[in-house]
Amino acid sequence: MAISMAFSDEQKMLADMIYKWGVNWLDPQMEHHDEVDEMPKDFFKETGKLGINGLCIDEKYGGAGQGYTEVLIGTLEIGRISNALSMTWGAHLCLCVDNIKRNANEDIKQRFLPGLCDGTDIGCLGITEPNAGSDAMAMRTTAKLDGDSYIVNGSKIFITNAPVGQVLLFYVKTNPELGPKGMSALVTRIDPAPEGYSCNKIKKFGMRTSPTGELGFNDMRVPKENLVGELNKGVAILTGGLTTERITLSGCALGSAKAALDLSAKYSKERVQFGKPIAEQGQIQYKLANMYCRYETGRMLAFNAAAFVDSLTDKRGGKGTDLDMMAAASLLYCGEIGTQNCLDGIQIHGGYGYCLEYAINRHFRDSKLWEIGAGTSEVRRMIIARELLRKY
Numbered sequence: 001m002a003i004s005m006a007f008s009d010e011q012k013m014l015a016d017m018i019y020k021w022g023v024n025w026l027d028p029q030m031e032h033h034d035e036v037d038e039m040p041k042d043f044f045k046e047t048g049k050l051g052i053n054g055l056c057i058d059e060k061y062g063g064a065g066q067g068y069t070e071v072l073i074g075t076l077e078i079g080r081i082s083n084a085l086s087m088t089w090g091a092h093l094c095l096c097v098d099n100i101k102r103n104a105n106e107d108i109k110q111r112f113l114p115g116l117c118d119g120t121d122i123g124c125l126g127i128t129e130p131n132a133g134s135d136a137m138a139m140r141t142t143a144k145l146d147g148d149s150y151i152v153n154g155s156k157i158f159i160t161n162a163p164v165g166q167v168l169l170f171y172v173k174t175n176p177e178l179g180p181k182g183m184s185a186l187v188t189r190i191d192p193a194p195e196g197y198s199c200n201k202i203k204k205f206g207m208r209t210s211p212t213g214e215l216g217f218n219d220m221r222v223p224k225e226n227l228v229g230e231l232n233k234g235v236a237i238l239t240g241g242l243t244t245e246r247i248t249l250s251g252c253a254l255g256s257a258k259a260a261l262d263l264s265a266k267y268s269k270e271r272v273q274f275g276k277p278i279a280e281q282g283q284i285q286y287k288l289a290n291m292y293c294r295y296e297t298g299r300m301l302a303f304n305a306a307a308f309v310d311s312l313t314d315k316r317g318g319k320g321t322d323l324d325m326m327a328a329a330s331l332l333y334c335g336e337i338g339t340q341n342c343l344d345g346i347q348i349h350g351g352y353g354y355c356l357e358y359a360i361n362r363h364f365r366d367s368k369l370w371e372i373g374a375g376t377s378e379v380r381r382m383i384i385a386r387e388l389l390r391k392y
Ligand SMILES: Cc1cc2nc3c(=O)[nH]c(=O)nc-3n(C[C@H](O)[C@H](O)[C@H](O)COP(=O)(O)OP(=O)(O)OC[C@H]3O[C@@H](n4cnc5c(N)ncnc54)[C@H](O)[C@@H]3O)c2cc1C
Pocket: 091, 095, 124, 125, 126, 127, 128, 132, 133, 134, 135, 157, 158, 159, 160, 161, 204, 207, 212, 369, 372, 373, 374, 375, 376, 377, 378, 379
């Protein structure tokens, strides 16, 4: 499928608005917040003011009614300044809010979406458990119906935004004997913390401004009207969500791939060794040219996948769909070139690139996540091979 890579005037204005805000508001704070391992306190208030917290959510819930192409523009432009905050924004919007929009009934949408769109509430999504990472279907958290509520027991790990979040969409086994066919999605408020809920912040070497939590559920009650979608039909929600998430979150890695190129090109023209800028050395030019080609190739893969999903009526991926393969390919490639561009960027910066205060170093530490999160590179290759082989 051939698509036009040209953005509309509105899309260009969106990209420009987000990037300029990132340069002016975000960039001056990043070194400090990375060091102290905290999200800037007003981050979601600021993105709320920009009108992007519900970018792909219907206007009647307070969203901006845009598509996944615009969300990808958002993750890319924020990611050029901070990959970690791009992930935090993306986790809120693509992992939590968009899945509520796509799968919940009208009552849940009315109760949860307006606050998530206007910057009052921050969303997060809980799939991963200590013993269920790549094999997410092996999750053990259970929810048993007791009167008017589910009683939830179990745990989740690596949950982006949980330490600062208010709304958690998460998956449980409502009928463990049925395996994946006994899985459901629930949504609950986690701030103020409900009885039986706990969250510990996890320390990480990268993505430090994106808070990550380990969650415990000990007889935590969730009202039964907070069931998202149908009982025991959670797998379709989970896999459908992962598909669009892989496309939109490709922008986080692309943002760092672009930042690595920009920072390195600039530095190489300023840094003088052997009497001339290192940019005049063939070996540096070779790296810069490769960085540019990787970024442009990744951009085409990701925006092609975003345009494809925007063109679909049901926007559903899952086993046996081209969309699943395109989404896996998008994040696989963008994740790996994000790391590679940052590694080349560190090399161009020499010893300075090895120092924590240099932005290239932060982008590298953040970028590595994209070979792991939202299904690892190995899992993405498995999906691509599965769908490819189906066709031959
Ligand atoms: C910073 C951060 C943020 C995250 N945010 C979220 C979030 O918001 N919500 C959420 O639910 N999860 C989140 N995750 C979890 C993330 O999606 C998982 O870490 C990821 O799916 C991998 O699971 P795992 O860490 O248990 O690794 P494992 O599944 O244990 O994998 C370990 C290694 O084995 C490989 N492997 C596993 N199975 C196979 C196989 N069949 N063939 C070949 N290789 C295999 C993997 O590719 C990997 O290299 C986050 C993780 C991090 C680090």
